[in-house]
Every structure is written in C-alpha cells, then in structure tokens.
Amino acid sequence: MRFNPTARLDTSRTRDVGGGSGGTGGGLGGGSLPIPGGIKAGGGVVGIIIAVVIYFVSTQVGGSGGGGLDTSAFTGGGTQAAGLNGQSFDYSQCQTGDDANNNENCALVAVENSLTEYWQDQPQVKGSFEPEAAIEVFHGSVSTGGCGNATTDVGPFYCPGDQTIYLDTAFYDTVFKQLGGQDTTFVRAYVIAHEYGHHIQDLLGTMSKVKTQQGANSDSVKLELQADCYAGMWAAHAEGDGFVEDITDQDISEGIGAAHDVGDDYIQNTVGSGSNPESWTHGSSAEREAWFKAGMNAGDDIAGCDTFSASDLTDPSSVA
Ligand SMILES: [Zn+2]
Secondary structure (H helix, E strand, O other): OEEOOOOEOOOOOEEEEEEOOOOOOOOOOOOOOOOOOOOOOOHHHHHHHHHHHHHHHHHHHOEOOOEOOOHHHOOOOOHHHHHHOOOOOOHHHOOEHHHHHHOHHHHHHHHHHHHHHHHHHOOOOHHHOOOOOEEEEEEOEEEOOOOOEEEHHHOOEEEOOOOEEEEOOHHHHHHHHHOOOOOOHHHHHHHHHHHHHHHHHHHHOHHHHOOOOOOOOOHHHHHHHHHHHHHHHHHHHHEOOOOEEEOOHHHHHHHHHHHHHOOHHHHHHHHOOOOOHHHOOOOOHHHHHHHHHHHHOOOOOHHHHOHHHEOOOOOHHHEO
8 A cells, every 4th residue: 555655745634642651550440341451461462352342342343422332331541552562653754655655654644634625526425424432542541531531442433422433552462363364454444445435424313223242143233333334435536536556456356355353253262262143243244345345346336335135244235
C-alpha cells in the first residue's frame, strides 16, 4: 500500500491523547473473567485475547444515551501494557502522503483521510455524514468520552457515545501478533476501515437493530460482518482517491488474512478453549473473509453489505 506523495493530509481529526493514569495493572476484573492485566507471556496472552472478544460485545452494541459500554468490565488498568507502548506522537507533523509512506503513524492519518473522502461522498451515506469520526491514539489506557475507561488489551474500538475510534498502536505488536497476524500498513488500514464501518453504522442508525449480542447468528455478528463489508467497500474504492496511490493484490490478501485472524472460531481455537459458536460476537474467520470480499464486490451500494437481510451469514450472496 502506497500513498500519493504529494497528497496534503488533514490531521485535524487524529490526535494522540497520551497514556492513561496507569493504575495497578489490574486488567479486566469485571464479571466472571479471571483475566490478568498487561501483556506478558503465558496465561496473560489468553486473557488478553479473550478480552478483545468480550470488549467488542459491549462496545459496539452500546451507544444510545451517551455510551452504553459496560464499564463494569473494566477495572484498574494497563500499567504493564503501557510499558511496552511507543512514545506519544504529534500527528500534526504528518503533512503529506510522502510522510505517510515513511511513517506508520502518518499512514494512519492518510488512511483516515481516505476513509472520510470515500464515505462523505458515498451516495447512501452522504446526507447523514455528520459528524466526522475522530481518532484518538492512546498508550496503555484511556478515558473515553462516552464509553468509560479502556486499556490496550481490548484492541481498537469504536465508541458510539463520542463517535471516536480508539486505538493503541501497540495492539498490532502484541495481541494481534500473538494471533499470528501480520502487521502491515494495509492490515492496519483494514482495522481502521472496520472501525470506521461502525461509525457509518452509527450515522445510519444501524446499531439500534442490535438486539442479540452473542451467537453465530446474532445481531452482534451481523453488525461486525457488515463493518468488515464496509471496510471492503472502502478498499475497493480507495486507490486513486488522491490519498491512496495503490493497493496491491498482496495488500488485499493480507487484509483478508487479517479478517481471518480475528474470526471468533480462529481466536477461540488459538486460545485453546475450542470454537463455541454460541459465544460468537464477530463471526467466523470464513465469514469475516467472505464479507470483506463482498464489500469489495459491492460496488457503491451498501445494500450488498446488508448482513441483517442475509438468510445465510456464511454466504453474502444470500442478501435479500
Ligand atoms: Zn467491530
């Protein structure tokens, strides 16, 4: 993935909010999850991966009334994770596509610019495109404006309460790599495009359709697969938009690989608990790959991503 070197980047929606207040490293202590805090070898890894899954259930379904995130799931936070994280970064120094080609942080800005460029003009979204999504990069832990507190362990997420994508870039080096994922520019772009898909859902009121939050055929899975599909729509349109110069076949296959690596069945099998479809929240690897591809083939019509009307989530062509 390469960016147009002469593109002028708009950094107004991306900012680094620094690290959290630290805390005692308690990690996730809510509910019945005995999850150790921080990033470390052995059992901690398992806990972190589960946290990614659990977190997304509460985050992406919430939203009305300024949040909806189950903040009881979070306690303490992230001291160990913070120790592994990179420095804070001043995104205002990302001025051109050339900067994006030479700096992964600036690539985040360029990808956000490209996503905004695409979705603000997408015919079915155009009239609803307000406000624009913001991106807040944090280190270790963060207090969101509408979804309580979160730590690196939970992975990137979208908060409907403040219409912001939260991301600790250390996620790619830790949790994602532990799942066997490749950390590439396009994989990072896919992750942001997925979260941006949740913003589009928020703008279109799709999140209110979510009544069931767990299970292979749950509304939560439909919401997640739709976000993958929206990511695919952007990927198919980004090249030549002024920000993205090219997306190679290899990029696309890496993106599909990333969709696979965050599938519920794959994560559960990797964790060692065995795949349990009744607890799925995001869909299987095969489904996530299929819907990302479906988005790439949807043209400019979001109806092709209507997972809520699909009779069979394993087959995007079953959309009514
Ligand atoms: Zn999601």
